[in-house]
Amino acid sequence: MTFLSPERLWLLALLPLLAAAYVLLQLRRRTYAVRFTNLALLQHVAPRRPGWRRHIAAALFLAMITLMTVGFARPAGNVKVPRDRATIMVAVDVSLSMMARDVTPSRLDAAKDAAKKFIQDLPARFNVGVVAFAGNANLIAAPTTDRANAIASLDRLTLAKRTAIGEAVFTCLQGISSFDEQARQDPPPAHIVLLSDGDNTTGRSVQEAVDASRAAHVPVSTIAFGTPYGTVDIEGETTSVSVNKETLRTLAESTDGKAYEAADAGQLSDVYTHIGSSLGFTTEHRDITARFTGLALLLALGAAGTSLFWFSRLP
Known part of the structure; x- marks a missing residue:
């Protein structure tokens, strides 16, 4: 696979920053919970979070951004085309x-x-x-x-x-x-x-x-x-x-x-x-951006669906 606009792949460098920001936010939440010293009362005012499930929507969102960025770089590959x-x-x-x-x-x-x-x-x-x-x-x-x-x-x-x-x-x-x-x-x-x-x-x-x-x-x-x-x-x-x-x-x-x-x-x-x-077919090197756009759309729907199902809100 090649890219018709490979310079746009530099945008992928932003993804580690987004992931790091998400991790920092999770650590800050944990710090606030520790500051609340009355643990018995904390269980009532801050119920237990749903554990690993809350990270699913975020992971799907980051994967979606990755695919959209790759698609923005206009990937091209060999495609079978009817003669x-x-x-x-x-x-x-x-x-x-x-x-x-x-x-x-x-x-x-x-x-x-x-x-x-x-x-x-x-x-x-x-x-x-x-x-x-x-x-x-x-x-x-x-x-x-x-x-x-x-x-x-x-x-x-x-x-x-x-x-x-x-x-x-x-x-x-x-x-x-x-x-x-x-x-x-x-x-x-x-x-x-x-x-x-x-x-x-x-x-x-x-x-x-x-x-x-x-x-x-x-x-x-x-x-x-x-x-x-x-x-x-x-x-x-x-x-x-x-x-x-x-x-x-x-x-x-x-x-x-x-x-x-x-x-x-x-x-x-x-x-x-x-x-x-x-x-019946010939192989041509063509733009395959639509494949990545379609996968990104599926991940976006997955992120929205899991967030709505577990937390009753959009991510």
């Missing part, structure tokens, strides 16, 4: 390894179901596009706020050979920058969410994709989907298709995105939910 406009590209691996059934009912079917829910739950103001990639990458749904079009495109996915992760990133970047005139002249905040289970085997390299994403200021979050035990039958031969997590992690971390892993449909759904909640 007004953003473009999300969902890239789905459709290489042959995605037909593995180590995930029920298959890696591809689980990926499609989770991606549909992810798209449906994104804020309505977001544009969403879909890219499918295997040996090459294709924009199968251009970025739009039309969720039905993006979801329908996932039902048309078909499997193919090889995995072009780098090409998928380049296709996503092209879709982000060219889907309308406003995007070309005033690009909105954008993010790529790429799901894959393999390594980059064709097309441009992952490093080239990293360089392009960083130049466009578009983070890539990756999801490594599947288990180490997946197998597929290709042309009568059983092939192991374990997940290559390192490539995807490098892509994500090098573009300021997040790297996730999911071994089943439930974990994948949780990952998409987490990504969606983080993409």
Whole structure:
């Protein structure tokens, strides 16, 4: 937390003086009581005070003054603010390894179901596009706020050979920058969410994709989907298709995105939910004076309430 007017915090130096004055007043009252030597009569003319309760209102009052002073210095902190406009590209691996059934009912079917829910739950103001990639990458749904079009495109996915992760990133970047005139002249905040289970085997390299994403200021979050035990039958031969997590992690971390892993449909759904909640907001450094003002008001009400309840007067 920072302060936009930090010089006003010097007023906090007055608080110890107020506390000291309160303590001195309490000591003076005790001195007057001792001077009254007829203790039996003193109990009738000066009934016993309510002990520690009489200090509660004073403590709340000092805390209120502290918060008001801090608020007067205009504190500022990081605040989550809903994005007004953003473009999300969902890239789905459709290489042959995605037909593995180590995930029920298959890696591809689980990926499609989770991606549909992810798209449906994104804020309505977001544009969403879909890219499918295997040996090459294709924009199968251009970025739009039309969720039905993006979801329908996932039902048309078909499997193919090889995995072009780098090409998928380049296709996503092209879709982000060219889907309308406003995007070309005033690009909105954008993010790529790429799901894959393999390594980059064709097309441009992952490093080239990293360089392009960083130049466009578009983070890539990756999801490594599947288990180490997946197998597929290709042309009568059983092939192991374990997940290559390192490539995807490098892509994500090098573009300021997040790297996730999911071994089943439930974990994948949780990952998409987490990504969606983080993409819907941006963090800004803003004035948070209202927080301290609100807390100070609650303390003021507490001081007044306790004083009225115990002593039938305002502090």
